[in-house]
Structures are given as C-alpha cells and as structure tokens.
Amino acid sequence: MVLKKAKRLWDRVKNGANPLGSEETPQSQLKIIPRDNHPISRKDISSPALKVLYRLNNADYQAYLVGGGVRDLLLGLHPKDFDIATDAHPEEVHGLFKNSRLIGRRFKLVHVLFGREVIEVATFRGHHEAPALSANESKSSEHGMLLRDNVYGTMEEDALRRDFTVNALYYCVKDFTIYDYANGLEDIRKRELRLIGDPETRYREDPVRMLRAVRFAVKLDFTIAAETEKPIFELASLLGNIPAARLFDEVLKLMLSGKALTTFRMLRHYNLFGQLFPGPERSLNQGPERYLRLIEQALVNTDTRIKQKKPVTPAFLYASLLWPALEDQWEKNKGNGTPPFPALQQAAQKVINIQCKSTSIPKRFSLNMKEIWELQLRLPRRSGNKAAQMISHPRFRAAYDFLLLREESGENLDGLGQWWTDYQASDENAQRKMSNSAKHPGPRPRRRKKRYSGSPPSSNR
Incomplete structure (x- = not known):
C-alpha cells in the first residue's frame, strides 16, 4: 500500500509537479474545526457511508465525507446523498468493495451499492493544468471546458478544485473534525454562494456550474455572491456546448426540487432558461401572457405534488414547458391550410426535434407528451x-x-x-x-373512401 502511494508521488515529481500541489492551486487557508465546535454527528450519517469511510481508513487510505452532505448537515438539513473523497485511486476503491462499479470517462468515479443507496467515491483531484501522467488524463475544449479530468492530487488540491466554497468541506470520521480549505463555513454562516477561484474560468471549465449556482441558491435560500453571479449573464450561451443528455438530467434536478417556480424565475433572470428551452422562451417573449401563466401554474402544481410526496412525470413537465412553442407552431400550420389534427402532430414533432438539440427527451417521455397534447383535441x-x-x-x-x-x-x-x-x-x-x-364541437372532415383493386380486404385486425 505504501509502495503504491510512493510511486504516485514519484510520478508527480517526475512530471514536474509539486508533490504537495502548492504551486498548482490557489493558496488555501486551512481551518480545522474540532468536534465541539460543529453540530455534525455520526448518527446523522447513513450506515453505508460510514462503512465505506471505515473500510477505506482501515486499508490505510484517507477518506472523508465531502460536499453537499457536509454542507446540509451543518445547515440542519437531511442529505439524500453522501459522497466520499479519498486518496485511493478508483481501481483501488473498486478492489475493496465487491458491491461497487467503476463509472465515468470525464470524471472516473466508483459507486458502492447498498441496496437502493449509492455511495459515490471520488479520488482527490489535482489541478488540470498540472502535467498529466498520460495524454488521456486531462483534456479541455477550445472554450476552456474540461472534457476529461482524471488528474489526481492532494486533499488541498481537491478542495480548491471544487465549485463552491460551501461544497469544499471535509468531515473526518477518525477524529470528527471538519477541514475547511476555502472559508466555506463563513459563507454558510452568511448564507452566501461563492465560487472558488476566478468565476469566469470556472464557468468555462464547466458551464453547468451556472445551473448549479441557481439550484443551490434556491434550494438553500442563499444569495449568490456578486462576483459569482456577474459572469452568468455573459456566459449563459456556453450551455450550448454541453451534451443535450446531460442538460436533460440537469433540468430534472432543477424542476423536481420542490421549488420549481422560484427556479424558473431565476433561470429567466440570468438568461439561462432560453439556453435550455429556446423555443418556449421566444414564445414567452412574443406571445400572450397566458403562456407564462400556464408554465408558472404547472410549476406550482409540480411543487405541490412533490411536497405531498406524489409522483411527477417528466412528460407532463415538458409538455407544459413546451406548450407555448407548440401552440405557436400549431397555429402557424393551421394558417397554412393544414387541418387541426395533422397540424398539431406536425407541430409536436417539430417542437420536440428542436428541443432535443438543447435538452434531449427520452422517447418514453416524448411519446407521452404527444398523447397529452393530441388528447386536447379529443x-x-x-x-x-x-x-x-x-x-x-x-x-x-x-x-x-x-x-x-x-x-x-x-x-x-x-x-x-x-x-x-x-x-x-x-x-x-x-x-x-x-x-x-x-354538443359536438363541429363537423368532422368527411373521410374519402378508399378504392380497392382486386378482392376486398379482410375485416380481421
């Protein structure tokens, strides 16, 4: 075990990296908060998360509860997920847990499975500008977005690579202390969301951080620090570089949080909604006020159902969000002489095709959306x-x-x-x-009789 760690350290030195990473990351001011000075208790952490932490520690690896789980416990909330950061490499973590699987290319992770609960384990990340051990470990796009990032480092480097200060807190199960590298505890006290490092650079590395800023601000009822929010207005278009499938998942996180209405309004404030839903945004700006009322009422209903622990289907959510664009296209088709039902079907297909360029929609949801829309005519x-x-x-x-x-x-x-x-x-x-x-809504168009040649068709279906 010690030989493996020594080899990793030597590999970093051979490639010109500082073994402690101090030249590769911004300077941190580490604060260690003892057990008596914070409210986190092991009884608030799930048993599977504790098992993973203890097994990694017993195998002579560093392992810490990190990120949103620590943040939420400090705020008195009940985390749904517990993530762990370690100096063990993914293959080493995988070797310790038979109930685990390796996932990801962009960020290689390990999921340790305990029934329906998944504990995500990530190796400490180093700075992506540090010399990589191979060409496949770190790669950026022309816009500065990280396409692959498997450069490993120290806990300090890992902390300063995280997005927001409130997510760069580490809980140690050995002595029950909290490690704060980025002044996250102070931002939690002030209820302020702040990016670590230069905000424009961090958004370019991963534009989804703009959506995360909105999601966390709404979820936690935090304000976004001025220097963190300012670049969002200018960089919103960078979301166009994100795969549509990833943005579909992000939309569900945003809109199924129980605070969809507030989220929607904030997304529009930062010009982010139009990047996710360009067609509906145009219709909202140009169409009647009832378009906005329909979407907002749909989001109110969604929030209510979530609070009542009732199921919410993405199909209904997307049917509501896309309705303004659908109705505009439908009216245009009818104006061109297409009968109402074919006009609606054509509009539905066109609107969905356009939307899928921004956020993909799995077929099982798009089919249900079309049925909801078509039934409006029936x-x-x-x-x-x-x-x-x-x-x-x-x-x-x-x-x-x-x-x-x-x-x-x-x-x-x-x-x-x-x-x-x-x-x-x-x-x-x-x-x-x-x-x-x-009352019948009106005469239905007369269907033309089909002419058959030869023998008549069978009546069996």
Whole structure:
C-alpha cells in the first residue's frame, strides 16, 4: 500500500509537479474545526457511508465525507446523498468493495451499492493544468471546458478544485473534525454562494456550474455572491456546448426540487432558461401572457405534488414547458391550410426535434407528451360513447390536468374543464345524460373512401 502511494508521488515529481500541489492551486487557508465546535454527528450519517469511510481508513487510505452532505448537515438539513473523497485511486476503491462499479470517462468515479443507496467515491483531484501522467488524463475544449479530468492530487488540491466554497468541506470520521480549505463555513454562516477561484474560468471549465449556482441558491435560500453571479449573464450561451443528455438530467434536478417556480424565475433572470428551452422562451417573449401563466401554474402544481410526496412525470413537465412553442407552431400550420389534427402532430414533432438539440427527451417521455397534447383535441368530443372511451384512456388523467392548466392560464375553452370534472364525479346514468346532451364541437372532415383493386380486404385486425 505504501509502495503504491510512493510511486504516485514519484510520478508527480517526475512530471514536474509539486508533490504537495502548492504551486498548482490557489493558496488555501486551512481551518480545522474540532468536534465541539460543529453540530455534525455520526448518527446523522447513513450506515453505508460510514462503512465505506471505515473500510477505506482501515486499508490505510484517507477518506472523508465531502460536499453537499457536509454542507446540509451543518445547515440542519437531511442529505439524500453522501459522497466520499479519498486518496485511493478508483481501481483501488473498486478492489475493496465487491458491491461497487467503476463509472465515468470525464470524471472516473466508483459507486458502492447498498441496496437502493449509492455511495459515490471520488479520488482527490489535482489541478488540470498540472502535467498529466498520460495524454488521456486531462483534456479541455477550445472554450476552456474540461472534457476529461482524471488528474489526481492532494486533499488541498481537491478542495480548491471544487465549485463552491460551501461544497469544499471535509468531515473526518477518525477524529470528527471538519477541514475547511476555502472559508466555506463563513459563507454558510452568511448564507452566501461563492465560487472558488476566478468565476469566469470556472464557468468555462464547466458551464453547468451556472445551473448549479441557481439550484443551490434556491434550494438553500442563499444569495449568490456578486462576483459569482456577474459572469452568468455573459456566459449563459456556453450551455450550448454541453451534451443535450446531460442538460436533460440537469433540468430534472432543477424542476423536481420542490421549488420549481422560484427556479424558473431565476433561470429567466440570468438568461439561462432560453439556453435550455429556446423555443418556449421566444414564445414567452412574443406571445400572450397566458403562456407564462400556464408554465408558472404547472410549476406550482409540480411543487405541490412533490411536497405531498406524489409522483411527477417528466412528460407532463415538458409538455407544459413546451406548450407555448407548440401552440405557436400549431397555429402557424393551421394558417397554412393544414387541418387541426395533422397540424398539431406536425407541430409536436417539430417542437420536440428542436428541443432535443438543447435538452434531449427520452422517447418514453416524448411519446407521452404527444398523447397529452393530441388528447386536447379529443376532449371536446364527448357525445355518444366518446366520453366513456376517453376516460378509460391511459393518458386521460394527465390530459385532463393539462386541460385545467390551459383554463387556469386564461384560455377560453367554453367550460370544458368543469364538464369533465362533473362527468368524473357523476354516476353512470348521469354520465350517459351528459354525453347525450353534449354538443359536438363541429363537423368532422368527411373521410374519402378508399378504392380497392382486386378482392376486398379482410375485416380481421
């Protein structure tokens, strides 16, 4: 074990790096806070996280609870996840835990699995400008974004490579102390979010940090330090360099936090929403006010469901966020002479294709979104047995909720939402009377009969 550590240290020296990393990172002022001066207790840390910490320590590795888990415990919150930082390399961590897996190329990590709980273990990162041991360890794009970063270093280097000061706190399970390299405890006291290092450089390294700044500020009810927020307005467009799949995940973190409405407003304030949803942002700026009301009410409903511990589907969320762009395109298609239903289908496909260039949408969600939208044209058709058929549709409830959103936003739908509300609350006889008296929304286009050559088609399907 000692030989492995010595070899890693010698490799850094051979490549011109300072073995302690002091020349590769900004100067830190380490503060060590003893157990009597902070509120964190082991009883607040999950048993799996403690097991990982103890096993790494017993194998003669350094291992610390780090990041959001420490931050949230200091704030009196209950962390959902516990992350660990260590001087053990990923392959060494993997070798200690049979219940683990190696993941990632950009940042190589180890996930240690305990049933449904996952403990993420990362090796201390060094400064990416330090000479790498191989060409594959560190790589940046022309915009300064880190494409690969597996340069390992010391705990101090690791702390100063983290994004925000409040996330650069390390809890030691050996003596129950906290290591603070970036004055994070003071920022927690002031409830202020501050980037470590030069903000513009840090955002260029990873533009998603701009989204994280918004997410943490909203989640923790912190203000963003002036020097940390200033570059966001100018650098928001750098999100266009981030893979669409990664941004889809970030959108879910932002909007399923329980504070989606506040998050949405802050994203628009920093010009970030338009980078994630360019079509809806154009429609919000140019279209009627009800577009904004619909999205904001959808986010209020999302927050309410999360607080009530009810499920929230990304399909409904995205259907709401994209509706302004969809309606604009739908009206344009109808204005070009396309019948309503094909016009809606064409608009849906176009809007989704454009959106997927910014944030990808898995097919299982995009298909449900299309059904929610298409059912908006079927909900007015209630005569005969159509209402009974509609209510049994697997996407009826989502389509009905979406219909209510449209009405709440100020769209005039002739009381259709109330009709469906009353219909669901009625018994079978009352439902039959309601359907029989329901007005048909208008003549349907006459379908042309198909001409067949040869023998007629079979009636079996």
